[in-house]
Amino acid sequence: MIGILLAKLKSFIRNPWTFLIFTGMSMFFAFIFGGANVDKAYVPIHAVNDEIKDSFIGQQIEEQEGFQFSWMTEDELKEKIETGNAEIGVILQENDFNIIVGVDSFNTSLVQQIILGIYHEKKEREQILLAAGQDVSDKGNILSEMDQVMERPIFNLESASFRGEGAFVYDNSLHRIFGFSLFFVIYTIAYNVLPILTEKRDGIWDRMILSPLKKSEMYVANLLYSFITGYFQVLVIFSMFRYVIGVDFHGRFLETLLLLIPYVFSVVALTILISAIVKNSQQFNAVLPLLAVSMAMIGGAYWPIEIVESKLLLMLAKINPLTYGMEVLQGAAVYGYPLEELLFPISILILMGVVMTGLGIHLMERRHI
Amino acid sequence: MIELVDLTKKFKQMYAVKNLNMFIERGEIVGLLGPNGAGKSTAISMLSSLVEPTGGDVRFDNKSILKNPAAFRKIVGMVPQNIALYTDLTAEENLLFFGRIYRLGGKELNRKVDEVLEQIGLTDRRKDVVKNFSGGMQRRLNIGVAMLHDPEMLIMDEPTVGIDPQSRNYILETVKRLNEERGMTVLYTSHYMEEVEFLCDRIYIMDKGNLIASGTKDEIKQILSSEKTILIRADRINGKFVEALEQHSLINRVTIGEKEVTILVPREANVFSEIIKLAESTGLELLSVDNKTPTLEDVFLHLTGRALRD
Structure with a gap:
């Protein structure tokens, strides 16, 4: 071996x-x-006077992470919209705002929600001051005291949601890294399993069968090698994003790497099964991209599976190792689930791996004594 | 040593090999001859315990190898039709790998690798990656790998397919030498009858899964004892001439080539003057008419009506 x-x-x-x-x-x-944050939509913004820009509203807007707000004059803003350099623009007034829409997309309502929320908060703070009956000179004090108190509340309020009831957190960077890694590793593993077919065709396996080598050693060595290369690939990718690009795995980097093991195992098993079913490497090369792309699409590698509504696709996702691979990785790194919460998808991946390996080897062995 | 008893392999409704009976004694070189698709590879896969037969038995020293192939596998070396090597590795690395799977190690393995490289004439190229080798060199290494564990018997499945004449001669000489110097038993399959004629003591001829002839070279050629082969060469063979030959009462079989026609006639018949007359009457310009010594190719033609390489 x-x-x-x-x-x-x-x-x-x-x-x-x-x-x-x-x-x-x-x-x-x-x-x-x-990783490159190209998903941060660019939004030109203009304030009718500089006081608004320097006020609570301006500060809050600059703290927003979801969009890239850029201050400019009204003419510049309009030019950006007209020339298609920005989908939408925002003009801020004292107590109101306008959104100029060039291309209507889901970003429009998101930006509207964000700005509206800031104006509501500003109004709340004004109401608090009014209720406290403070004069203008103490305004700064009472609000800063309130902010300090809010940072150390008497009661900690935590909100939690049960899995599958519609609430989902979306970390774009991690989702893309996980999605593309799990997708491309299918190819790496498959092209390491493929030599089994060519070795069988060329007679290398026959030579090994005639030698004192045990069949179990031949299979274990090949599966182990495919597993190691597949796992090594994901290890390299994750490490690159974690240590070179600086993507935040929310403190669960090591857990993420360990939780990959069942997924890589199930993909090795899947490719063994494919190589047992197809008759030659040409068929294998034809089937693999179809299967890998379908798995990525319905397994949530390209987009969050939570946005898929088709019952048929969701049903197919349940027999797709990539779905559970994404669930495990997202569960660990994005949702911060403990291991017990992830046992279900891990178990399914292991079960899939065992069943497909057994079936694959059985089919491969039918020809030989 | 080895005996195949009514060995049969059926794929769905088609017989790849049907009721094959043959034997191989120690120290013999036995040829298994037949065109592509005759069932030779299936037969040797069953013989070497790699493929389970649908019926019949393979016996090694009077014991069935189907139930317990281990004893036979120890003494057999297999040379597959394809290049069964890791082409990204060097010649030496391939030999070391296959030596290790035969549980060779240390100095013994290194000695065997050196010895085999010497035998196959690749000592100077031992550090070269196999994919950079010529077809002939790859074939030689393919044979070398099968000899690493000093097998008593070598099973060679068309080991010279697609290589240059020089490499082919080298391989044939190597096989002959292994047999003569070490007494190695060889089962050699081929569709090149001249290779089988050169190497083999006894020959089995297969066609469409059936054994159609067997015996020593002379015994097989005796099949043609009642007939002789005449080769007619011309600038351009015309249809009228062929038609006239086919209708002639003394001519048993006519096979047409591009610039030649081969006919089988009774041994005693003198048809030379008849052929010249037919050529004249059909406007054919003859180049030569030769009485040919019968070959295995002629025997195959006689038995099946087809050439070996059809």
Whole structure:
């Protein structure tokens, strides 16, 4: 078994291109769509007077993380909208605001909600001052005292939601990294399982069968090698985003890496099953992209599965390892679930892995004594 | 040593091999000859315990290898039709890998690797990656791998397909030498009858899954004892001439090539003058008319009506 692993390792070192290409593509897509913050929509903003910009409203707007607000004159703002450089623009007044819409998208209502919320908060603070009967000179004191008290409340109020009841948190960077990693690792693993087919066709397996080597050693060595390369790829991608680009895994980086194991195992098993069903490497190459892209689409690798409404797609997602892989990783890093909460998807992945490995090896073995 | 008893392999409704009976004695080189699709590879896959037969038995020293293949597998070396090597590894790394799976190690493994490289003439290229080798060199290494564990018997499935004549001769000489110097038993399958004629003591001929002839070279050629082969060469073979040959009462079989026609006639018949007359009457310009010594190819043609490489 060690001999097979060493031979494969040497082949890998001499020909690492499949691994490098899929690792590179995975990082590229995750970086472009998630890591580089290109999803932060650009919103030009103008205040009718400078006092508004320096006031509570201006400060709150600059603290917003979801959009990239950029201050400018009204003419510049209108030009940005007209030339299509921005979807929407905002003009702030003392007690009101206008949104100029160039392209109507879901960003319009989000920006409206954000600005409206800031104006509500401003009004609340004015009402508090009014209720406290304070004069203008003590205004700063009472509000800063209130802010300090709010930072150390008497009661800690926590809100929680049950999984599956509609509430979902979306961390775009992590979602893209997880999604593209889980998607591209299917290819890396599959192209490491594919040599089993070519080795069988060329007679390398026949040579090994005739040797004192046990069949179990042959399968374990091949599966282990595919698992190690697949896992190593995701390890490289996650480490790159964590330590080089600085993506926040919310303190669960190590857990994320460990929780990947069942997913990688199930993908190895899936590719074993495919290679047992297809008759040659041409069929394998035809089936693989169809399967991998379908799995990514219905498993929530490209977009959050929470936005999928089709019952058929949601049903198919339940037999898709990638769905559970995403669930485990998101559960750990984004939702901060403890291990007990993740046991269900982990168990399904392990079960899928065991069943597909067994079935795959059984089908492969039918031909031989 | 090895005996195949009514060995049969059926895929759905089609027989790949049907009731094959043959035997191989120790120290023999036995040829299994037949065109592509004759069932040779299936037969040797069953013989080497890699494919389960639908019926029949394979016996090694009077014991069935189907139930317990381990004893037979120890003494057999397999040379598959394809290049069964890791092409990203060097020649030496391939030999070390396959040696290790045969539980060789340390100095013994290194000695065997050196010895095999010497035998197959690749000592100078031991550090080269296999994918950079020529087809002939890859074939030689393919054979070398099968010899690492000193097998008593070598099963070679068309080991010279697609290589240059020089490499082919090298391989044939190597096989002959292994047999003569070490007494190695060899089962050699091919659709090149000249290879089988050169190497083999006894020959089995298969077609469409059936054994159609067996025996020594001379015994098989005796099948043609009642007939002789005449080769007619011309600038351009015309239809009228062929038609005339086919209608001639003394001519048993006519096979047409691009610039030649082969006919089978009774051994005693003198048809030379008849052929010249037919050529004249049909306007054919003859280049030569030769009486041919019968070959295995002729035997195959006689038995099946087709050439071996059809």
